Amino acid sequence: MKVFLIAGARPNFMKIAPIYRESRKHDVDCKIVHTGQHYDYEMSQAFFDDLEIPEPDHFLDAGSGSHAVQTARIMTAFEKVCEKDRPDLVMVVGDVNSTLACSIVAKKLWIDVAHVEAGLRSHDMKMPEEINRMVTDSISDLFFVTEQSGVDNLLKEGKPRDRIHFVGHVMIDNLFYQVNRLEQGMKVQPAVQELKQKYGEYGFMTLHRPSNVDSRENLMTIFEALEEISRELPLIFPMHPRTKKMIERHGLELPENVVALDPLGFRDALYLWKDAVVVLTDSGGLQEETTALGVPCITIRENTERPITVELGTNILAGCSRKGILDAYGAQRSCRTEGRIPPKWDGRASERIWQTILK
Ligand code: UD1
Numbered sequence: 001m002k003v004f005l006i007a008g009a010r011p012n013f014m015k016i017a018p019i020y021r022e023s024r025k026h027d028v029d030c031k032i033v034h035t036g037q038h039y040d041y042e043m044s045q046a047f048f049d050d051l052e053i054p055e056p057d058h059f060l061d062a063g064s065g066s067h068a069v070q071t072a073r074i075m076t077a078f079e080k081v082c083e084k085d086r087p088d089l090v091m092v093v094g095d096v097n098s099t100l101a102c103s104i105v106a107k108k109l110w111i112d113v114a115h116v117e118a119g120l121r122s123h124d125m126k127m128p129e130e131i132n133r134m135v136t137d138s139i140s141d142l143f144f145v146t147e148q149s150g151v152d153n154l155l156k157e158g159k160p161r162d163r164i165h166f167v168g169h170v171m172i173d174n175l176f177y178q179v180n181r182l183e184q185g186m187k188v189q190p191a192v193q194e195l196k197q198k199y200g201e202y203g204f205m206t207l208h209r210p211s212n213v214d215s216r217e218n219l220m221t222i223f224e225a226l227e228e229i230s231r232e233l234p235l236i237f238p239m240h241p242r243t244k245k246m247i248e249r250h251g252l253e254l255p256e257n258v259v260a261l262d263p264l265g266f267r268d269a270l271y272l273w274k275d276a277v278v279v280l281t282d283s284g285g286l287q288e289e290t291t292a293l294g295v296p297c298i299t300i301r302e303n304t305e306r307p308i309t310v311e312l313g314t315n316i317l318a319g320c321s322r323k324g325i326l327d328a329y330g331a332q333r334s335c336r337t338e339g340r341i342p343p344k345w346d347g348r349a350s351e352r353i354w355q356t357i358l359k
Contacts, residue, residue, distance in 0.1 A: 008098025119150025168344030
């Protein structure tokens with residue numbers, strides 16, 4: 001059986017790593033397709049190295065562009081690959097443009113599609129990821145789900161129950177694997193080690209959603225909150241290229257105690273955030289990873305497609321206003337949220353995925 005495993009953007013790489021590793025235990029020909037949606041060393045190759053993913057079998061070199069341009073480039077290139085090296089199954093992960101583009105191409109060539117991290121819904125159609133999730137799920141054949149809300153959403157949308165598999169979360173498989181690697185003495189960059197020693201107590205922050213960074217006004221409001229927080233807690237901030245570009249374009253300056261860095265590889269970032277006092281983020285994955293390790297998290301968004309992190313985990317959904325962010329910070333500082341680990345987030349999701357496919 002030949003399976004294409006699709007990855008294109010940074011959050012995909014963490015998800016394909018454990019799926020690929022697990023595939024080696026079975027009689028499957030699992031090939032990695034990298035669409036090239038992310039291409040900078042820090043956004044792509046650094047992750048392949050850290051996560052121990054082999055070189056991709058196919059590289060589509062799509063690069064950046066508007067949504068239509070990027071999606072179209074991936075589709076055109078992926079169609080050629082499928083025609084030359086036809087797989088039995090295309091496995092897509094998450095909700096980025098690469099996920100959408102490759103599932104449409106596969107389906108139109110009558111190739112089955114499995115969606116890993118299916119069923120999540122923010123109900124916010126202004127998020128490109130929500131559109132990607134909904135379209136991908138509307139044509140997928142197999143749904144691998146990370147939390148109960150995903151099962152409920154898919155059933156509500158009329159998907160057959162026997163196609164929906166609540167397997168847990170491959171992102172958490174990767175996280176536990178990498179925490180072990182750190183404990184076994186795997187090295188991080190000396191500069192990152194020095195940073196941790198220098199600050200001791202610090203917050204860790206990521207910010208890259210278009211809704212937060214593309215508008216000057218929204219970004220300024222967030223910076224006002226960060227200014228106050230960072231007066232008592234320095235914030236370490238590896239910066240996404242989109243955010244860096246927007247800060248320059250808007251002519252804004254980061255608050256004084258926000259320590260900006262270039263994007264970090266997976267292990268360097270984990271090394272920092274796992275011991276942070278609090279994580280502030282608008283990423284999807286970090287909401288889940290902080291819940292899995294019990295690190296307090298503040299999500300700078302109005303909604304989340306990952307409600308389990310709020311219901312069971314350590315996440316507070318702060319919204320994007322100055323007051324919302326400061327209130328959430330106050331709450332996390334005065335009474336650290338004691339979270340629980342969600343069901344099936346036990347590091348064995350990839351194992352369940354292959355068992356299901358091979359059955
Ligand atoms: C994409 C995903 C988002 C995910 C994020 C993680 C979609 C719709 N969005 O958003 O869900 O959370 O990745 O990073 O798929 N750029 C570089 N170098 C790179 C990649 C991008 O400089 O290697 C810059 C380019 O200027 C580009 C911009 O970042 O225009 C945005 O990249 P893009 O892939 O379009 O979206 P992300 O914001 O990264």
